[in-house]
Amino acid sequence: MKITFLGTGTSQGVPVIGCECEVCRSLDYRDKRLRVSILVETDGKNLVIDSGPDFRQQMLRERVKRVDAVLFTHEHKDHTAGMDDIRAFNFMQHIDMPLYADPRVLKQLQQEFSYIFTNHTYPGVPKVELHPIQNEPFLAQGVPVTPIHVLHHQLPVFGFRFGDFTYITDANFISPEEKEKIKGSRVVVLNALRKEPHISHFSLSEALAVLDELAPEQAYLTHISHLLGQHREVEKELPPYVKLAYDGLSISL
Incomplete structure (x- = not known):
C-alpha cells in the first residue's frame, strides 16, 4: 500500500x-499546503479521499493517470469543491466514477452539482455512480474499507481504515467504540489544526493525546493551518513516532 498526501x-x-x-x-x-486529500494505492486500485478545490492541481502535480473511486469524508467545500474535475478520468477510463459517501453527503453533492444529475445533462459533464455507505465495513471497488465515525463539532464525518492504515480528518471527538476500530493500525493520520483549542478540530495537544491512546507505530498530522507554526519548528516539539505530513509526502506500508 502506498499513501500520497495530496494536500x-x-x-x-x-x-x-x-x-x-x-x-x-x-x-x-x-x-x-493545499486543501486536505490523500491518494491510496492498494490492491491494484487508486482511491482518492476527498476532491477539494485543489483536486486538479493535485492530480497534475502527482501525475495521477487513473482514479478508481472517490471516497468522501463529509460535505464541506474544502473536501468536495473539485469534484467536477473527475471528468478527465471519465474521458480516459471510459467509466462512470464511483463515489462513496454517507447518504447525507451524496444528497449534498447532488444539490451542489445539480447539473451532473439532471435527466438531460449537458455534453461533457462528469459521470458518476453513487454508493451510499453506513458505519460498517464496505468494499470500494473491491478494496476493503472500515469507516470510522467521528464528530466535527456536531457534524458526523467518516474517517477510513485500509488494512493497517487509518486516515481521519476534520475531527474533534472520537468515541471509545470508534477508537477500538482504529487500534492496531500501524500508521494513523489525524488532524491537528493549531495549538489553541478549536470548536471543531483537534488542537495539537489534543491530537497527540489521542495518538498516545491509539499507540500506532507511526503517526502523521494533517489539516494544518498557518496558526500551527512553521513545519521545521513544530516537528521539533513532536514525539519521535509523530511527524507533520506535507504535500507530496508518500509513505508505503
Whole structure:
C-alpha cells in the first residue's frame, strides 16, 4: 500500500490569502499546503479521499493517470469543491466514477452539482455512480474499507481504515467504540489544526493525546493551518513516532 498526501492544509490552505505571518511567508516547501486529500494505492486500485478545490492541481502535480473511486469524508467545500474535475478520468477510463459517501453527503453533492444529475445533462459533464455507505465495513471497488465515525463539532464525518492504515480528518471527538476500530493500525493520520483549542478540530495537544491512546507505530498530522507554526519548528516539539505530513509526502506500508 502506498499513501500520497495530496494536500495537508485547512480550508483556507497555506499560505492564506493576504496573510503576512512567518508561515505564510515561509520559503519551505513543506509550509505550502493545499486543501486536505490523500491518494491510496492498494490492491491494484487508486482511491482518492476527498476532491477539494485543489483536486486538479493535485492530480497534475502527482501525475495521477487513473482514479478508481472517490471516497468522501463529509460535505464541506474544502473536501468536495473539485469534484467536477473527475471528468478527465471519465474521458480516459471510459467509466462512470464511483463515489462513496454517507447518504447525507451524496444528497449534498447532488444539490451542489445539480447539473451532473439532471435527466438531460449537458455534453461533457462528469459521470458518476453513487454508493451510499453506513458505519460498517464496505468494499470500494473491491478494496476493503472500515469507516470510522467521528464528530466535527456536531457534524458526523467518516474517517477510513485500509488494512493497517487509518486516515481521519476534520475531527474533534472520537468515541471509545470508534477508537477500538482504529487500534492496531500501524500508521494513523489525524488532524491537528493549531495549538489553541478549536470548536471543531483537534488542537495539537489534543491530537497527540489521542495518538498516545491509539499507540500506532507511526503517526502523521494533517489539516494544518498557518496558526500551527512553521513545519521545521513544530516537528521539533513532536514525539519521535509523530511527524507533520506535507504535500507530496508518500509513505508505503
